[in-house]
Every structure is written in C-alpha cells, then in structure tokens.
Amino acid sequence: MREMSLEGRFFDFKRYLEAKRKKVEVELERLVDGLPKEERVVSALRHSLMSGGKRLRPILCIAAAEAVSRDRSCMDDVFLAGCSLEMIHTYSLIHDDLPAMDDDDLRRGKPTCHVAFDEATAILAGDALLTLAFEVMSSRAGDPEADHCRWLRVVNLVSRAAGACGMVGGQMADMSAEGTKLSLEALREMHSRKTGALIRASVSAGAILAGASRSRLERLEKYAADIGLAFQVADDILDVEGDPAMMGKAAGVDARREKNTYPSLMGPEEARRFARELVGEALNALSSFDERSEPLRAIARYIVERKR
Amino acid sequence: MREMSLEGRFFDFKRYLEAKRKKVEVELERLVDGLPKEERVVSALRHSLMSGGKRLRPILCIAAAEAVSRDRSCMDDVFLAGCSLEMIHTYSLIHDDLPAMDDDDLRRGKPTCHVAFDEATAILAGDALLTLAFEVMSSRAGDPEADHCRWLRVVNLVSRAAGACGMVGGQMADMSAEGTKLSLEALREMHSRKTGALIRASVSAGAILAGASRSRLERLEKYAADIGLAFQVADDILDVEGDPAMMGKAAGVDARREKNTYPSLMGPEEARRFARELVGEALNALSSFDERSEPLRAIARYIVERKR
Numbered sequence: 001m002r003e004m005s006l007e008g009r010f011f012d013f014k015r016y017l018e019a020k021r022k023k024v025e026v027e028l029e030r031l032v033d034g035l036p037k038e039e040r041v042v043s044a045l046r047h048s049l050m051s052g053g054k055r056l057r058p059i060l061c062i063a064a065a066e067a068v069s070r071d072r073s074c075m076d077d078v079f080l081a082g083c084s085l086e087m088i089h090t091y092s093l094i095h096d097d098l099p100a101m102d103d104d105d106l107r108r109g110k111p112t113c114h115v116a117f118d119e120a121t122a123i124l125a126g127d128a129l130l131t132l133a134f135e136v137m138s139s140r141a142g143d144p145e146a147d148h149c150r151w152l153r154v155v156n157l158v159s160r161a162a163g164a165c166g167m168v169g170g171q172m173a174d175m176s177a178e179g180t181k182l183s184l185e186a187l188r189e190m191h192s193r194k195t196g197a198l199i200r201a202s203v204s205a206g207a208i209l210a211g212a213s214r215s216r217l218e219r220l221e222k223y224a225a226d227i228g229l230a231f232q233v234a235d236d237i238l239d240v241e242g243d244p245a246m247m248g249k250a251a252g253v254d255a256r257r258e259k260n261t262y263p264s265l266m267g268p269e270e271a272r273r274f275a276r277e278l279v280g281e282a283l284n285a286l287s288s289f290d291e292r293s294e295p296l297r298a299i300a301r302y303i304v305e306r307k308r
Numbered sequence: 309m310r311e312m313s314l315e316g317r318f319f320d321f322k323r324y325l326e327a328k329r330k331k332v333e334v335e336l337e338r339l340v341d342g343l344p345k346e347e348r349v350v351s352a353l354r355h356s357l358m359s360g361g362k363r364l365r366p367i368l369c370i371a372a373a374e375a376v377s378r379d380r381s382c383m384d385d386v387f388l389a390g391c392s393l394e395m396i397h398t399y400s401l402i403h404d405d406l407p408a409m410d411d412d413d414l415r416r417g418k419p420t421c422h423v424a425f426d427e428a429t430a431i432l433a434g435d436a437l438l439t440l441a442f443e444v445m446s447s448r449a450g451d452p453e454a455d456h457c458r459w460l461r462v463v464n465l466v467s468r469a470a471g472a473c474g475m476v477g478g479q480m481a482d483m484s485a486e487g488t489k490l491s492l493e494a495l496r497e498m499h500s501r502k503t504g505a506l507i508r509a510s511v512s513a514g515a516i517l518a519g520a521s522r523s524r525l526e527r528l529e530k531y532a533a534d535i536g537l538a539f540q541v542a543d544d545i546l547d548v549e550g551d552p553a554m555m556g557k558a559a560g561v562d563a564r565r566e567k568n569t570y571p572s573l574m575g576p577e578e579a580r581r582f583a584r585e586l587v588g589e590a591l592n593a594l595s596s597f598d599e600r601s602e603p604l605r606a607i608a609r610y611i612v613e614r615k616r
Contacts, residue, residue: 035473036473039477039480040480040484041472041476041477045472091435095432095435098428098431100427100428100431101428101431118408120406120408120409120483121480123403123406123408123431124403124479124480127399127403127434127438127476128471128472128476130435130438130439131438131467131470131472131476132467132472134442134463134467135464135467137463138460138461138463138467139464141460141461142461146460148456148457148459151456151460152446152449152454152456152459152463153449153450155442155446155449155460155463156443156446156447156449159442159446160443163439163440164343164344164349164350164353164436165343165344168349168432168435168436168439169344169347169436171432172348172349172432173347176348
C-alpha cells in the first residue's frame with residue numbers, strides 16, 4: 001500500500017503502522033516488566049494489555065508529535081504518553097466487559113479478563129492499569145532534564161478525557177441509553193465522551209510533548225474530534241456488516257442489545273456517507289501542515305476503510 | 309482533650325481534627341461541584357465520597373506539611389493533594405465493597421455504593437474517583453506560578469502507592485489469602501501495601517509540597533510506615549472488640565471470613581502491645597522535629613486509641 005510522498009520518499013502506510021505498533025509493544029512490555037511478574041493481578045493486566053490491539057491511540061500520539069516537530073528528542077516522552085493512553089484504553093475495555101457492564105466473553109479473539117481470571121481480579125487489573133498509566137506519565141518526575149510543565153499538562157488533559165466528564169461518563173451514558181432511542185445529537189455527544197475524548201487526548205498529548213503552538217494544537221484537536229467520531233461510525237457499520245473472524249468478536253451484537261448506532265439511526269448508506277464526510281473534515285483541518293502530517297492523514301483514511 | 313503546647317498555646321487535638329475535617333469536606337465539595345451533577349455516576353461517587361469518613365489521609369497530608377514549613381503559601385496545594393488521596397481511598401472502598409470482592413452492604417452506617425445504586429454504576433464511580441484524583445493533582449498545570457516539578461513528583465509517588473505494587477496489589481494479596489494462614493511477615497507485607505502505601509503517600513505528598521529536605525522526608529516516611537501499620541493492627545482489634553454502632557459496620561466480620569488478623573495471629577494482648585510499640589517508634593522518628601509536628605504526634609496516639 002504505497003501512498004503519498006513523505007519527505008521525498010514514498011510513504012508506505014502499512015509499513016508505518018506495523019513499525020510503530022511493534023515499537024509500542026516493546027515499550028509496553030518494558031513498562032509492564034517493572035511489575036511483580038508472579039502476581040495474579042499482573043498476569044491479568046498483561047493478558048489484556050498484550051493481546052494485540054491496533055494500538056491506535058499510541059500511534060495517533062506519535063503521528064501527532066511527528067506532524068508538529070522534526071526534533072526526535074521528544075520521541076521517548078511521546079512513546080511513554082502513547083503507552084499510558086493504551087493502558088487507559090485497555091483498562092476501560094476490561095471494566096466494560098465485566099458481567100455487571102456489557103458482559104462480554106470474547107475480545108480480540110481471546111477470553112476477556114474476567115473469563116480468563118475472575119471478576120475480582122479483572123476489576124483490580126483494570127484499576128492497576130489506570131493507575132499505572134499515571135505512574136508512567138509521571139515517571140520522569142525525578143529527571144531534571146524532563147519538561148515537568150508539559151508532562152503535568154498531559155496528566156491533566158488525559159485525566160479529564162478519561163474521567164466522569166469524558167470516557168467514564170460516556171460509558172455510563174451508553175449503558176443508561178440501552179433499550180431507549182437516542183437522538184443523533186445525543187448519540188454524537190455520548191460517543192464524543194466514550195471513545196472520542198481519549199482519541200482527542202492521544203493527539204493532544206503527542207502534540208504538547210512535541211511543543212506544538214496553540215494554533216497547531218487547535219487544528220490537531222479538530223482533526224482528532226472528526227476522526228474520533230468517524231472511528232465510532234465505522235465501528236457501528238462493522239458491527240452490522242463486519243466479518244467476525246477479522247474482528248475477533250461476534251457481529252450484530254449492537255442490534256441484539258438494542259444499542260443506538262449510526263446505521264440504525266441514519267440507515268447504513270447515510271452512515272457510510274457521514275463517516276467519509278468526517279474524514280474529509282479531518283483532512284481539511286490538516287491543510288496547513290506539511291508532509292510530516294502524512295501519517296495522520298493516512299490514519300484518517302484507514303479509520304473508515306479498516307475491516308476490524 | 310487539651311494536649312501539648314503548640315507554639316506557646318495549648319494544642320487542642322479534637323478541635324484540630326474537627327477543623328481540618330471540615331475544611332477538607334468544603335474542598336471536596338468544591339472539587340466535586342465541577343462535575344455534571346445530574347449524572348448518575350456523579351451522584352454515586354458523591355454518595356461515597358461525602359459520607360463522613362475520618363478524612364485521615366488528607367489530615368495526615370496537612371499535618372505533615374505543617375510539620376515541615378511555617379509558610380502557609382503551600383497550603384492550597386496541600387489541600388488539593390489531601391483531597392486527591394481521600395478520593396483514591398474512597399474509590400478503593402467502593403471497589404472493595406463490590407459483590408465480586410468483599411461483598412459488603414454497609415459502610416460508615418450507610419448502604420455501600422453498589423447497594424445504593426447498582427454494580428455497574430459503582431464500578432464506574434470508583435473509576436471516575438480514581439481518575440478525578442489525578443485531575444486534581446494536575447489541576448495547576450496551566451498556572452505558571454505552580455511548582456510543576458513538585459506536583460509531578462506527587463503524581464508519581466501517589467500512583468506508585470495506589471497501583472499494583474501498592475494498594476491494588478495489597479487488596480489482591482488480601483483476597484488470595486482468605487482461608488489460608490499467613491505468617492506475621494506476610495501479613496505485615498500485605499498491609500504495608502493494602503493500607504500502608506496510601507498512608508505513607510499522604511504524609512510524603514504533604515511534606516514534598518511544603519518543600520521538605522530529603523532527610524526530613526525520610527524521617528516522615530518512617531513515621532508514616534509505623535502509624536500505617538499501627539492503624540491496621542488497631543483496625544483488626546476494633547473488628548474483634550469494637551462497638552458496631554460506633555464503627556458503622558458489623559463487628560467480627562474478619563473472623564467469619566477467616567481473614568488473617570493481628571489478634572488472630574498474635575493474640576489480642578500481644579497485638580495491643582505491638583500497636584503501642586509502633587506508635588512509640590513513630591513518635592521517635594519525629595524526635596528532631598519541633599512543636600509544629602504536634603498534630604502528627606497526636607494523630608499517632610489517636611490511631612491506637614480511637615473507637616472507630
């Protein structure tokens with residue numbers, strides 16, 4: 001899949017995704033290796049964290065930093081932030097899958113955490129991952145070379161995105177809405193919190209650690225809001241039309257649960273058109289960025305074309 | 309209850325505790341007021357957070373700062389940190405009370421969060437409180453007057469204390485040990501993580517925000533380790549001998565669950581002697597501190613004398 005030129009060479013997006021994903025996994029392994037391996041809660045969090053996700057949030061964080069700065073010296077920080085965001089994403093999946101919540105047995109083709117271990121362990125594994133994310137984001141506290149001010153901003157924006165006004169509140173709203181019909185506006189608001197907030201935080205964290213100006217940060221936030229919503233619309237479409245083998249989970253789950261989805265509220269054709277429109281707006285927000293924003297552009301296109 | 313002289317006046321510990329507790333509750337109310345009131349998850353976290361605990365962790369944080377510095381300018385920061393620690397303590401109680409964990413219906417004389425609301429809401433309320441704690445600890449990120457370096461250190465020490473190597477790991481170890489007999493060493497290790505880590509973090513956070521030197525910080529950490537353990541020993545004794553009306557929960561719960569406790573492993577007399585010895589060591593660790601450490605000393609004595 002050869003795409004646009006990036007600094008004179010052809011930009012191979014598939015290779016880019018794969019290279020970043022591998023580096024993120026190495027870094028995640030390193031971070032989890034610091035925990036006591038023999039303990040059950042650590043085995044449980046590792047089971048969920050190292051089960052081969054797309055690593056979209058860390059890759060967005062990295063791509064946003066690359067779009068902002070040619071200076072590679074911030075990249076260690078950017079990987080730390082990206083891994084923290086992946087930990088928070090994984091904790092949210094572990095808790096959402098619990099019997100008291102969405103009660104899912106399968107995730108990425110593997111038993112969910114409470115199935116592979118037990119409910120108490122899964123609750124604690126989620127708690128530990130969320131906490132570890134903040135430990136990682138503050139791990140350079142004792143390093144006089146670190147930019148403590150930027151890191152504290154990152155802690156703040158990530159905690160806002162993950163909390164009651166963001167992801168946690170969105171999950172609550174999603175559960176409360178099961179079986180009732182939402183307006184498109186309410187559906188958009190719910191997703192903007194449940195999945196959108198953390199996607200926006202991923203892009204912002206990378207941009208801040210790379211020293212983005214306020215105006216570039218604003219444009220990247222617009223990009224992130226658009227792709228975050230597009231991602232959810234595409235997810236809803238995949239749930240209706242996707243191949244269970246590719247997705248690692250059953251299809252048609254949303255409909256059986258009477259979840260509000262874009263295809264169910266808009267119709268599938270209109271939902272596909274809406275997703276493409278959002279990607280167009282996301283690309284527009286990057287119009288003043290140079291070729292270093294190519295990975296961000298490719299991610300935007302990938303989000304609506306992916307099969308899982 | 310008039311005690312030692314503090315800066316020339318008599319030190320009224322009961323009044324001190326009451327005054328600080330009230331200020332902490334006002335600050336907690338202010339911090340929670342920023343969340344969307346009408347939402348279920350916010351009502352649930354407020355139910356547990358504002359249900360009248362002793363506020364021991366914030367008060368330790370404040371007293372540690374007072375022991376280190378006469379300068380009141382750090383006190384706003386110290387209250388923020390103290391409230392964050394109370395949020396983390398409360399989240400841990402909400403999750404520990406869940407049916408999959410300790411399955412408790414009553415806490416501080418009120419229905420536990422999952423009884424008053426439901427399991428899913430209680431899981432999310434705990435998640436939201438843990439996340440809010442980090443939002444509060446990073447809330448001065450945009451303030452150029454703030455000491456970002458100190459705050460990032462506080463985020464780091466608190467996240468370490470609350471995570472898999474600290475509180476979460478301790479709760480896992482406690483659950484795994486039910487029905488098996490632990491050695492005294494293993495019991496001490498478990499409590500050092502489950503309750504001790506957050507108590508030590510409370511003292512350290514206050515000391516760091518007040519600008520403690522490394523040697524003073526070390527002595528305060530020794531104090532905190534001793535009172536943290538003494539607190540747990542006293543808790544175990546209260547569970548055997550306490551008045552349920554004073555405690556707001558049933559007595560004898562530990563024995564029915566075959567939990568390992570100090571009275572069960574050492575005998576009640578020896579456990580009481582051990583608690584007093586720990587308090588003596590804690591007071592010793594403060595020997596080079598002046599009269600401003602009187603609140604910390606009074607807290608150490610109070611921990612083994614309290615009735616709830």
